[in-house]
Amino acid sequence: MRSLNNLLNTLSPAEQTEIRTGWTNDRPNGPVTSDDPDAGLWEPKPPEPVKCPYCGNNQYYAGYYHGHGRVQWYLNTVDAVIPCKCDGMTRHIEKQRELYRQRLDQEKAEQQKKELKRLIEKNIRSSGMPEKFRRRTFSTFQVSNENSKAFRTCKAYADRFDELTEREQNGLAIIGPIGTGKTHLAAAIANELLQSGKKVICMPSVDMLAKIRATYREDGNDDEIMNDLKTADLLIIDDLGKEKATEWTSQTLYTIINARYENELPIVITTNYTLKNLVDRMTPAGSQDSISAAAAVDRLYETCIEVPMIGKSWRTSQHGRTV
Numbered sequence: 001m002r003s004l005n006n007l008l009n010t011l012s013p014a015e016q017t018e019i020r021t022g023w024t025n026d027r028p029n030g031p032v033t034s035d036d037p038d039a040g041l042w043e044p045k046p047p048e049p050v051k052c053p054y055c056g057n058n059q060y061y062a063g064y065y066h067g068h069g070r071v072q073w074y075l076n077t078v079d080a081v082i083p084c085k086c087d088g089m090t091r092h093i094e095k096q097r098e099l100y101r102q103r104l105d106q107e108k109a110e111q112q113k114k115e116l117k118r119l120i121e122k123n124i125r126s127s128g129m130p131e132k133f134r135r136r137t138f139s140t141f142q143v144s145n146e147n148s149k150a151f152r153t154c155k156a157y158a159d160r161f162d163e164l165t166e167r168e169q170n171g172l173a174i175i176g177p178i179g180t181g182k183t184h185l186a187a188a189i190a191n192e193l194l195q196s197g198k199k200v201i202c203m204p205s206v207d208m209l210a211k212i213r214a215t216y217r218e219d220g221n222d223d224e225i226m227n228d229l230k231t232a233d234l235l236i237i238d239d240l241g242k243e244k245a246t247e248w249t250s251q252t253l254y255t256i257i258n259a260r261y262e263n264e265l266p267i268v269i270t271t272n273y274t275l276k277n278l279v280d281r282m283t284p285a286g287s288q289d290s291i292s293a294a295a296a297v298d299r300l301y302e303t304c305i306e307v308p309m310i311g312k313s314w315r316t317s318q319h320g321r322t323v
């Protein structure tokens, strides 16, 4: 095929002008293919078609017509050659698309896994959990006749957290004497939920109050820690009632417990005291005002399922002694 210039040179200047003018009007600028009947007149010439490996038919190139007989052929893009419509090529393309989708899904899953891991690590750092709590899981808990019911309740609570915390009674009050494994169960709930990406704060009440107080002293602003305590998916207060009660502890605990109550967010507590005795424990000595303590415990009464831990202390009974 003669090149465009050779072709033009055989024509008179008037004819050349006519053709050039015609080109500007012959077709709108836009996508074209290399099997176009006019393709031989365009510059540059179209690339040779590629044989379909499945049926041997020609596959043509796509391009863009820029007017005046000039075309830009798409040579280097993945979809440069217009694929054959035969069954073999159709199946091949479908398979490639499927592989591509699978790869995208896989990359997305890996990305989500990484993000979950980052979230878990971040939540563990901000959980306030003492290091020794971190190893206390359901699998390391020693189940006995005395504690098996409490164990099952706590395990079910962690396993079905989203469902169970939709209910009005969305928390647990794990109640029993020292050394019965209350803290272990509470920590196990925290560890299981943290591993599923939940934001859990799990602290002994004494530590929690000390942390609030320390933050308050440093810059007069306890908003961040208080906000975390009020908004975490789950707040676990270990050993509630152990703290020495003052007006401040009583009011601070009430503020946290009430905020979570208002937002229908769950609380798990462990305590050596019955809920009734907790009011006395949380009321400052010599104070006639037990309103904050009573109101806080009222909220717990209303929202927490009681999980009694009865029987012998397993820590001491392991050594052959009983409490």
Ligand SMILES: [Zn+2]
Pocket (backbone or CB within 6 Å): 052, 053, 054, 055, 056, 057, 084, 085, 086, 087, 088, 089
């Ligand atoms: Zn084909």
